[in-house]
Amino acid sequence: MFIGVDLGGTNIRVGAVNSSGQVFHRLSLPTRVNLGLEEVIGRIVSTILSVIEQSEKEGHQIRGVGIGSAGIIDIRTGTVVSSPNFPEWSQVPLKLIMENKIPYPVFVDNDANAFAYGEKWVGVGKNVQSMVCITLGTGVGGAIILGGRLWHGFDGMAGEVGHMTVQPNGLRCNCGNYGCLESYASASSVVRRIKLAIQSGRTTIVMDQVNGDQDKITSTIVYQAALEGDPLAKEIMEETAVYLGIGIANLINLLNPELIVVGGGLANAWDMLYPITIAEVHRRAFASLAQTAQIRKASLGDDAGIIGAAGIASFSLKEVAYAI
Ligand SMILES: [Zn+2]
Incomplete structure (x- = not known):
């Protein structure tokens, strides 16, 4: 399973997604951008870890985490370059920060790309x-x-x-x-x-x-x-x-x-x-x-971002594996 994160200016939505694109253990927390970068990072990490814990308790193996974030993202480094939803964020190395706190590979992409990937994988864009x-x-x-x-x-x-x-x-x-x-x-x-x-x-x-x-x-x-x-x-x-x-x-x-x-x-x-x-x-x-x-x-509603982010992580991990 992969963890999908839909990181928006209003809510952090997290879920565990299986290989068929089904979402389990959805968890959502207000982003509270006004509390500052460190606090928001802490909220993202605790939400992800909580979903990982619930999934692993049921015997599921987590392989990676995908984050779809609002804003301009450098996908090669997983950096949030800037984001209108996070005015304080400039060149935030989200992948690096997350991988220091979460024991799995993390991939970051733009939230609209995650949304599209979700709709393509299991939604209205299937096939x-x-x-x-x-x-x-x-x-x-x-x-x-x-x-x-x-x-x-x-x-x-x-x-x-x-x-x-x-x-x-x-x-x-x-x-x-x-x-x-x-x-x-x-x-x-x-x-x-x-x-x-x-x-x-x-x-x-x-x-x-x-x-x-x-x-x-x-x-x-x-x-x-x-x-x-x-x-x-x-x-x-x-x-x-x-x-x-x-x-x-x-x-x-x-x-x-x-x-x-x-x-x-x-x-x-x-x-x-x-x-x-x-x-x-x-x-x-x-x-x-x-x-x-x-x-x-669109057909997946609020789940599209979670499903797509998890899908991007799964896809990226395979790409990395092939590259090696
Ligand atoms: Zn414009």
Whole structure:
């Protein structure tokens, strides 16, 4: 068995994963980024050790640990170069730190890559050789699988589909660029754009639902308001779907993938987003490519990151063995 770790800005999720991709002994702990690097490391280690202990008690043999971490990861050294979710983290040698505290080999990759690996291994991407994953969460994450394998790019940082420019004069993104897909298709961008509209004088039932407190607006509340027919909320959700379609059309023309997988919190609004997104894709992408590319919602939920991280560890260990 391999231990899979989904390391996010909000939660540390850990599980033991068998060779069929089934998860056992799930354990989750709030990350508490505000407590500082050492404390967060301590929380990751104790959660992992606890899952290892439970698994070994049942006679399972642990062979390695995979960590899917938010941020830019140097996969060769297992270093978190930087991460918007961990502002304090800069060049943190996570693999090295973990291997000093855990008696198994540790592999670190980007959380979106882990998510994609999970969906490819046992989820909606099973049997698919080429796919692009897009996660619509606080940010927009992305991962590319080509020829059945993760495409890491020259520096190991490929797949940042959230930072493709989809609107040249658009909103400023966290990365510093303007008009990134992330500024239009992330859950936080839904909140940001409805706030901007409210500040410009637009009215919406969303404000009633948060008792006039804009800080309480979430993408789920906006989605619910759109379902209830609120014109502004509908407009924001439709805009989100259109920009997602623009991004996906670019990916389809560039890579001709079999499958595009959309996950993350905002994918809960998939039924609303999908028809608009698919129409935009067909409006922009080459007809034959758009015809063959399937666009589907992710299937593994919160487990995808754990399963994928464990899968990456298993795969990496084999690769290392072959290399030797
Ligand atoms: Zn960006």
